[in-house]
Amino acid sequence: MTAATTIDSVDTVTVDRGPAEQDAILDIRNLQVFYSTPTGDVRAVDNVSFKVQRGEIIGLVGESGCGKTTTAMAILRLVQPPGRIAGGEINLDSVNLADLEGDDLRETRWTKLSLIPQGAMNSLNPVMRISSQIKDTIRTHEGRISNRELKERILQLLQLVGLPSRVYDMYPHELSGGMKQRACIAMAIALDPVLVIADEPTSALDVVVQRVVGETLLDVKERLGVSMIVIGHDMGLMAQLVDRLAVMYAGRIVEFAPVESIFNEQFHPYTQLLIESIPSIKEKKPLKLTEGLTHDLRTHMQGCIFQLRCPHVMDICREENPPMRALRSRHETACHLYDDDGVRLH
């Protein structure tokens, strides 16, 4: 569906979901993450700004190398050299994470924000029981707690993610991929964080298990009211999981909108491309081929970052970088193709 065909249905897309705007727990402003290379800085994340509301799931999508994982790592302050946070603020509960150092940073991690890493199933220690690994996490942050109390808490956590209590005494190799993934979710929520970042939480799982893990995430969000940032490139999964979706391209967010709104109407040509390339099981359609490469992230590009691949590129795109504008209620896009009311100009 292109924007041009749905212009008349402006009123139908003002679907609001999630809590009010002022309740933001994470507020990222002009975040820049650069990787230094001998031939210049690679601008992996360039001027990214967004907010996450309490109890909201934000999806970050885009192709590999677009900066989604780097954004997440920056929030966790896990960017490793040669990478560095070159600018911007990461405000979590009014604390700027970008300024934290040493013990302050260590305390914030996991108690306030936690991570379900990419390929989480391989992040468990193979020679420790599941229970010991979760115990470790809790004890490190909360000090001495009686064994009985700990066990009760861990069993509760396991139940919360839909795992049977016998998992308590099991080793990672005794669990299937989906169970390991759920054990990682249990660990991520063990200290009751306000924000959980899940990096491709279902990418190595088959569809049935994917669905179970996805439903577990939704369930955890419902019960704990925790906010999440889910990174992925499966648009189908995103449609099922998230409240708002941010589309990233070459280190920038090009479209950001409530998930219903973005699936209903896509403005940015890259988002249109992403949605069109979802393989369907309902109808056979010719494969959508895309040509062109992303520009070299080392060079600062004059104008729009998508100009090399954009099918609708205009003169202005080569000169001016389009700013993010709200073309619909809460639906922001960075593209010169539209006027302020979202009407396509060309």
Next chain:
Amino acid sequence: MAPLLDIKKATKIYGGGMLSAGPVTVALQDYDLTIEESPATITTIAGESGSGKSTLANLVLGFTDLTSGQIIYRGRDLAEMTAQERIDYRREVQAVFQDPYAVYNPFYRVKHVFDLIIRNFKMASSKAEARDMIEDALNVVGMRGEEVLEKYPHQLSGGQRQRMMMARAYMLKPKLIVADEPVSMVDASLRAMILDIMLRLRDEEGMSFLYITHDLSTAYQIGDHIYLLYQGSVAESGEAAAVIENPKHPYVQLLLDSIPVPDPSVKWGGDEATTIDDEEMRVSVDSGCRFYPRCTQRMDRCLEASPVPFPVGANNHNASCFLYDEEAKILA
């Protein structure tokens, strides 16, 4: 004419040797598959992790031997081939693997993968001829030699590497390409490009594919035939479109219901009964249907014997499920 590839009652059991006391793993059981020589087709093997898809690929590529059964290539049993026949087989059956990062040796320029096969199969008599062959193969996948050949693998993107692998397979003009999850690690936009290459090789060059995947939507888009495996046995098979549009086996129905719909107003379909204890479902049943522990429509009968394929539609659409045993229905 003998079919291109004919797999008969293939069974592969891991473990259970003289020295191992542990339980055996039946990776593949009594598996039958036929791929005709022409017209060229894309045959999809689909199923969840652990269903035996990759075991099948390894068997066809000759990486591992069958426990029982036969794999017959153009009338010759793989196990009885002479050394020369085996070399020819290795040339005519090519592979494209899942991980386009792991298949290259990082110390050599990418040109090396092409030089290697030209040398091994003595394909060219001069350097110029070799260069032309490489250029031709790269053109088929939409690349130019001067752009990529002198680079090292880490300088190429995932999509470029996977296309190079397609070009490499193509250069040998194989009859069959075993593609083991070729698109699961590349992006959505590049996925279409790889699938398009597969379609073109099938239609323009007459190459057949054994396309191994867990992604039913791509199978639907490009597959001709499909075999859905569940724990080493075929649950359902037939023409890809017919099976996916009208699935009969409860497992296949569950699988299709679980594919997330790219529409936020449509929630995951089907029953909620998907959160069956993973542990339990991994325990294989000694006799009877392997899907029994997870099946929502199970009957006592399913425990007594393993279901054989029953016809459920036109053009060899079969489902291995007692729900479709017409004879039993008549008797009852």
